[in-house]
Amino acid sequence: MSEKIFNYLTKILDPESARLVLKMYKLNIPLTIRTNTLKISSSKLKERLESKGFKLREIAFIPDSFIVVEEPFPISKTLEHFAGFFYMQSLSSMLPSLALEPEPDEFVLDIASAPGSKTTHIAQLMKNTGIIIANDISFERLKVVAHQIERLGILNTAITSIDGNRFGNLLPEVFDRALVDAPCSALGIISKANEVLTWWNIDEVRRLSNKQYQLLTSAIKSVKPDGVIVYSTCTLTVEENELMIDSVLKKFPLEIEEINYKTVDFDEGITFYDGLPLDERLKKAVRIYPFKSNTEGFFIARLRKTDSTFSKSPEFSDIGNRVAHEKMRFLTADDKDLKEALKFLTDEFGIDENIWSKFVYYFKNDEIWFCSPGWKKFLTLDFSGIDKNFKHHLMSSIIQRVGLKLAKSVKKAQWKISTSALQILSPFVVKNIIELQNENQARIFINGGVVKNPDLNFRPGTYTAVNFDGITLGCGLVTKEGLKSQIPKGRRTVEVEVM
Numbered sequence: 001m002s003e004k005i006f007n008y009l010t011k012i013l014d015p016e017s018a019r020l021v022l023k024m025y026k027l028n029i030p031l032t033i034r035t036n037t038l039k040i041s042s043s044k045l046k047e048r049l050e051s052k053g054f055k056l057r058e059i060a061f062i063p064d065s066f067i068v069v070e071e072p073f074p075i076s077k078t079l080e081h082f083a084g085f086f087y088m089q090s091l092s093s094m095l096p097s098l099a100l101e102p103e104p105d106e107f108v109l110d111i112a113s114a115p116g117s118k119t120t121h122i123a124q125l126m127k128n129t130g131i132i133i134a135n136d137i138s139f140e141r142l143k144v145v146a147h148q149i150e151r152l153g154i155l156n157t158a159i160t161s162i163d164g165n166r167f168g169n170l171l172p173e174v175f176d177r178a179l180v181d182a183p184c185s186a187l188g189i190i191s192k193a194n195e196v197l198t199w200w201n202i203d204e205v206r207r208l209s210n211k212q213y214q215l216l217t218s219a220i221k222s223v224k225p226d227g228v229i230v231y232s233t234c235t236l237t238v239e240e241n242e243l244m245i246d247s248v249l250k251k252f253p254l255e256i257e258e259i260n261y262k263t264v265d266f267d268e269g270i271t272f273y274d275g276l277p278l279d280e281r282l283k284k285a286v287r288i289y290p291f292k293s294n295t296e297g298f299f300i301a302r303l304r305k306t307d308s309t310f311s312k313s314p315e316f317s318d319i320g321n322r323v324a325h326e327k328m329r330f331l332t333a334d335d336k337d338l339k340e341a342l343k344f345l346t347d348e349f350g351i352d353e354n355i356w357s358k359f360v361y362y363f364k365n366d367e368i369w370f371c372s373p374g375w376k377k378f379l380t381l382d383f384s385g386i387d388k389n390f391k392h393h394l395m396s397s398i399i400q401r402v403g404l405k406l407a408k409s410v411k412k413a414q415w416k417i418s419t420s421a422l423q424i425l426s427p428f429v430v431k432n433i434i435e436l437q438n439e440n441q442a443r444i445f446i447n448g449g450v451v452k453n454p455d456l457n458f459r460p461g462t463y464t465a466v467n468f469d470g471i472t473l474g475c476g477l478v479t480k481e482g483l484k485s486q487i488p489k490g491r492r493t494v495e496v497e498v499m
């Protein structure tokens, strides 16, 4: 047992409860999943997984979530997981996005988003509309966010990688909501990160709380008056939680709002610590202890901005010496060059041409990307105090990608549709479809191989949608040798048990 952590915890808990927190590393917290409602309904997902021997139980009061009660083989290896029908996420990790209550068509900032659990949840709560900026300082960790965005079919999210502390100055009062799911000392997740037991110490907690304060104040400044900020951590120290909120309540025009989770046992925020009273309003914050709720420990506070904090319009010099990529230019489906490409896809796959007006597009070298129309609105809308040209330049220099790749030019007037796009558009694809005939073929295809002797009625060189067991697996290329999988390498990371 870690003496340091035990001694710390007895400042806020009785010794028996402190012991229980430390014992969590030996406990098995139930496996929980969240249906990706952008692709499938919860009832259909349950039916599919249960037909393969899994047993799922709905989690009361948390929409579209299940406890996995029986797991005949790892659920991460199912075809349903590969197809992006669900996300494996602890119950308490679903709570911050629910507390944020994002609405369709809003502008949302997720200031520390990797590996993307909450970003992807927010995207589905917004029904893939509006915009999300999924930011993280770690470029490496953002690769996982990008992977999840592709797997889950998310079109409203852009990935940026800047120090989150800069948003408050660069984009003041722009967002309707912001999530600060801060880096923390992880005392709530000892069960999955038991290395915490070796590195945890109070100096590290202090270092982290400085970081958290900067991220939180940046988020507060970046949100419009009346906007909502949710602050969450998966740790239990007062320094990283209540003291953080106590200090921003003193400095900024904020109210703290009630969160009422009916499904988990939670405690109110602490209002007396180290001999000193804290803001009484902290009672409205939520503390989740693993030993009481049998999920990961979390702290969540929901803040509402009651007045403006605007102090200064951003200037070009604030962006620093980042070079803008080609200027971001979103196009609608009636753009001339784009029209040709979309017509090609309509002709090949029979996709109803009216579908194309639901998205906005941009060209990236020889590729077309598509995303939610919220992006065009975001770039053209005037925000008080922010010059439109500034916004364009900033976005062009910090955004790595928005939405998903739709297609890549392969020859003059020929386009290869992406696997992610085919999966999203599959309800509208009525032509150029190949149904695989057995599990072995599906396995080869998902692993990126060539399926020999499939039932081919297409000329070599044709790109097709490839389906199996009612799921669009991805794009295939008809060749003389057989059907060649075009599933990108990044999507083939986990072995799939086809059954």
Ligand SMILES: C[S@@+](CC[C@H](N)C(=O)[O-])C[C@H]1O[C@@H](n2cnc3c(N)ncnc32)[C@H](O)[C@@H]1O
Pocket (backbone or CB within 6 Å): 111, 112, 113, 114, 115, 116, 117, 118, 119, 135, 136, 137, 138, 141, 162, 163, 164, 165, 181, 182, 183, 184, 211, 215
């Ligand atoms: C608790 S994790 C976020 C988990 C994520 N929200 C999710 O639900 O999947 C904290 C993240 O903060 C990032 N981070 C740390 N310092 C940062 C900073 N100054 N700006 C932006 N991100 C930062 C870390 O790289 C890490 O990915």
